[in-house]
Amino acid sequence: MSSSRTAAPEPAEWTRGPVADLFSSYVATAALSAAEQLGILDQLAEHGEAPFGNGGDERLDDGVIRSIHRTLHWANVVEVKNDELVIPGALFDAAYAARGYIYWLVKGCGELFSTAPDVTSTKRRTGTFYHRDMRAVALGSRLIGEEEVEPLFDRVLADPPVEKVADLGCGSGQRLIRILGNHPGARGVGVDISHASVQLATESVDEAGLTDRITVLQGDVLALEPRPEFADVDTVTCVFMGHDFWPHDSCVRTLRRLRTAFPSARRLFICDVVRTTELPGRDTTIFTLGFEAVHALMGDYLPTYEQWHEAFEESGWECRSVQPSTAPPNGYLFELTPRTGE
Ligand SMILES: C[S@@+](CC[C@H](N)C(=O)[O-])C[C@H]1O[C@@H](n2cnc3c(N)ncnc32)[C@H](O)[C@@H]1O
Structure with missing residues (x-):
């Protein structure tokens, strides 16, 4: 990779804001796709809450589920309450409606994008x-x-x-x-x-x-x-x-x-x-x-x-x-x- 720019903006100008959000959006999209396949979205849609992390289900790694929850909290899809509970966030309904598009993109086509x-x-x-x-x-x-x-x-x-x-x-x-x-x-x-x-x-x-x-x-x-x-x-x-x-x-x-x-x-x-x-x-x-x-x-x-x-x-x-x-x-x-x- 090469660049003809001579002066990059100060890190303070770009490490937060639109470009940082692009980066985090990619992670959030992957988290949404995983949440769809793992049944996390359906559980929240049906019951209105879920434990933060694996809730004692040892078949699933607690650290990975927490990471998914935290990422979806960043995206306002869920809200993590007191490190104990996860409830639907402001964007949950729209994200739930869009879950097929997200799953198609990440799980269906993700490898093609990365190559x-x-x-x-x-x-x-x-x-x-x-x-x-x-x-x-x-x-x-x-x-x-x-x-x-x-x-x-x-x-x-x-x-x-x-x-x-x-x-x-x-x-x-x-x-x-x-x-x-x-x-x-x-x-x-x-x-x-x-x-x-x-x-x-x-x-x-x-x-x-x-x-x-x-x-x-x-x-x-x-x-x-x-x-x-x-x-x-x-x-x-x-x-x-x-x-x-x-x-x-x-x-x-x-x-x-x-x-x-x-x-x-x-x-x-x-x-x-x-x-x-x-x-x-x-x-x-x-x-x-x-x-x-x-x-x-x-x-x-x-x-x-x-x-x-x-x-x-x-x-x-x-x-x-x-x-x-x-x-x-x-x-x-x-x-x-x-x-x-x-
Ligand atoms: C985007 S999916 C749509 C699946 C389904 N029709 C639906 O509405 O949910 C496209 C499907 O078409 C199939 N497909 C693509 N090209 C095909 C072809 N030449 N002959 C038969 N199936 C094909 C793919 O394998 C895939 O299952």
Whole structure:
């Protein structure tokens, strides 16, 4: 590292304040992600308090839990009282609502961010050049979808009722389970490329007692062929993975292929976050910088809202409606039906 600056500001000017807060925010984000996985956030949401430290639970290291609590106290997410008790702080409700984004970022994508300078080298960007924790990506995505996306799906899928649904890039499998809960006679099939996601979805389906009604398959959605499980699917859903169809020609090809793979599909729902084009600023929403940076690091193209519509024109599907979401920000649910005569 080199610098052309000659005079650094006095330490007193920068060891507290905005740059110090950037440093501490990173630590707090990691603490939030850990608190989510350890059940600390759920405990506070349910009971309104927790002991400071491990509370005598010897399975967890007392020093680590105290450190998480102290860091979240700094962030106003919790309040540590008299070194004995932890209660929700002023920002707890917002942090709890955002926990899926935080977990996706830290546990799901953290390793990729820490290796950013290495994977920037063009020589390194071939083969399997990065790693993400896909179980954490799927669990984070599930939480991200819970607030707005799932209730939106409940509404749009209510009529006509679903008889068989395929969920592409099914992640945790939660959407299939929810849809079948709303449509008691329905069946489902999930497809995901990641072994960790398929394993998680299979466990979730098993726990929900739905193994006789939901099949989970490992496969690449960009290369799906017709198969018996797909023949009678009337509804196809694809949430937070549509960007993997891109760039444009690959997206059009994939959408056309879905017509063949799912010959009885009456509706295809694609829900995804689109790329922003303006420079980030003070109003930049949660997720936006992380989502765009991670896909740049992975070398994945992200389409804008307009580019999705350009692809639909050539895809063999007609876009019937679009519903925006505020959580996640810049999210859209596109409802597509097969274009007649194509
Ligand atoms: C961000 S997660 C979303 C999971 C889930 N749809 C949800 O809404 O919670 C994206 C999922 O798509 C899967 N995926 C990515 N590319 C895929 C592909 N080409 N074929 C099948 N699955 C894919 C990933 O493994 C991951 O589980």
